[in-house]
Amino acid sequence: MRPKTTYILTDAFARAAEAPTPPRPDIRYFDKKEVGFCLRVHATGRRTWCVVGPSAKTNQPSLATLAHIDNLYAADARNQAKHWKRKAERGQSLAQERAANRELRKVSVSATITVAKLAKEFVQNRRDIGCRPGTVYQ
Numbered sequence: 001m002r003p004k005t006t007y008i009l010t011d012a013f014a015r016a017a018e019a020p021t022p023p024r025p026d027i028r029y030f031d032k033k034e035v036g037f038c039l040r041v042h043a044t045g046r047r048t049w050c051v052v053g054p055s056a057k058t059n060q061p062s063l064a065t066l067a068h069i070d071n072l073y074a075a076d077a078r079n080q081a082k083h084w085k086r087k088a089e090r091g092q093s094l095a096q097e098r099a100a101n102r103e104l105r106k107v108s109v110s111a112t113i114t115v116a117k118l119a120k121e122f123v124q125n126r127r128d129i130g131c132r133p134g135t136v137y138q
Contacts, residue, residue: 006032009039009078014049014069017041037081040065049077053088064094 007013009031020027020043028050031037036052040063049066066072066080084094 004030006030008032009037009074011069011074014039014047014074017047019043019045031078034078034081036085037078039069049074049081051081051084053085053094062094 007029009029013029017029017039018027019041022043024043026040026042029039029041031039038050038052040048040050042048047069049069049072050063051066052061052063054061064084066077066084072080084097087097088094
């Protein structure tokens, strides 16, 4: 395994980092401040913040993508990397956490109240309290 060169990862560095040339699929630029935190630049130009930490099952290094560089500042991504590494040290799986978050988002989307639902409920309540038909929609 070749030695890792480390950099101070910033938003400006992330935008300016060189993409690999084919056939190499990606380059990982590791952070000097936070061990395991890296910028992954794909040959296509896609740039993501990642964290490398032990897998909860195998204790082997695993790579987890935190976010695209346009969606998260470098400092915030570094803090998330610290958070994920602490969880991994306690035996919690990043994959399990992400699956749980996905389920929460599904529930919150299905429980969303729309204007149409509110309007229908309003009209029904007006009818239930005995409003005349002409005043139900006012």
